[in-house]
Amino acid sequence: DVGRGHPEYYQDLGQQVAEERGAYFINQFGNPDNPLAHETGTAPEILEQMQSDLDAIVLGVGSSGTVTGIGRYLKEHAPQVDMVLADPVGSILTDYVNKGEIGEGGSWLVEGIGEDFIPDIADFEKVVKAYAISDAESFAAARELLRMEGILAGSSSGTLLAAALKYCREQTEAKRVVTFACDTGNKYLSKLYNDFWLEDQGFIERExxxxxxxxxxxxxxxxxxxxxxxxxxxxxxxxxxxxxxxxxxxxxxxxxxxxxxxxxxxxxxxxxxxxxxxxxxxxxxxxxxxxxxxxxxxxxxxxxxxxxxxxxxxxxxxxxxxxxxxxxxxxxxxxx
Known part of the structure; x- marks a missing residue:
């Protein structure tokens, strides 16, 4: 687990291996095809299914392909729609969006979102606000989603849901808001859906x-x-x-x-x-x-x-x- 600039950082190592072996390095953090897929696929699908009646989209950032691609599409086709960032506590992206500052990255247990750097393809122009969501909030929201709606989603989905609820509760009138269930929770049965793992991490206190x-x-x-x-x-x-x-x-x-x-x-x-x-x-x-x-x-x-x-x-x-x-x-x- 090393940071950017270290010779064994996974992105740098992947590029090196690709060059040595004549392989294709996908480079999700810098490949323009990443946001293009969301600009031409994800964003139009959301607007179509919502019949263009939409006020906000709440999403997370890993490689930043989703936020960049959807943002570009909305800018041209639905500029009235707000984009809201759901970010784990410890990630640098909340302060970057809300304050224009890049601070020191921390650590978090939610998987798949949050960063300690700004990806090359990142474009946050359409993002109006970011919420820093703790691991505890994320896990609680994901478990509540399963309990109330029967949807077994991953830890990052809990982050997005918690941020979406915060955004909605701050509004003075009803809004139509979309967020994502990013992946299935069957990969997290031994983690966020396991009471003993949560206890080991300090999120649950037993008698x-x-x-x-x-x-x-x-x-x-x-x-x-x-x-x-x-x-x-x-x-x-x-x-x-x-x-x-x-x-x-x-x-x-x-x-x-x-x-x-x-x-x-x-x-x-x-x-x-x-x-x-x-x-x-x-x-x-x-x-x-x-x-x-x-x-x-x-x-x-x-x-x-x-x-x-x-x-x-x-x-x-x-x-x-x-x-x-x-x-x-x-x-x-x-x-x-």
């Missing part, structure tokens, strides 16, 4: 218990824990580890914690014998691991995590969940 259960990232009692059984094969365990982005999984048998299978344990077991990936989990799982009662102190937990990267939290004989080093960091981050 606290006052003990180590507050640090468990995926509480077993809430059916949030991804597990395997001792008779599952190691390929199943590996698939679940990979898909979840975890390094360890609890091994449950008849509701009881009987072991933990980790990436390292699988590697040590199958290295040199890949056919053992079809062996049962119980052959590779760790049966000796750290267990702590929920009432143990945070100091003891941190000390134990120096020895092993995870600890199983128990309430008597009942498994509450695993706490990893990452879970502790997430907990400490939430205390800021």
């Amino acid at each position: 606290t218990c006052g003990d180590l259960r507050d640090l468990v990232g995926r509480p077993h009692g809430e059916r949030a824990t991804i597990t395997v059984g001792p008779t599952d094969v190691l390929t199943t365990a590996h698939n679940r580890l990979r898909n979840a982005g975890f390094s360890q999984l609890p091994v449950m048998d008849d509701g009881k914690l009987v072991g933990v299978v980790t990436e390292d344990a699988i590697i040590q077991f199958v290295y040199g014998h890949p056919d053992l990936m079809t062996a049962p989990v119980r052959d590779a799982m760790e049966s000796a691991f750290i267990k702590l009662d929920k009432s143990e102190s945070l100091n003891n937990l941190v000390a134990m995590l120096r020895v092993q990267p995870y600890a199983a939290i128990m309430d008597g004989d009942e498994f509450q969940g695993l706490i990893t080093r990452s879970d502790v960091l997430n907990y400490l981050r939430r205390q800021m």
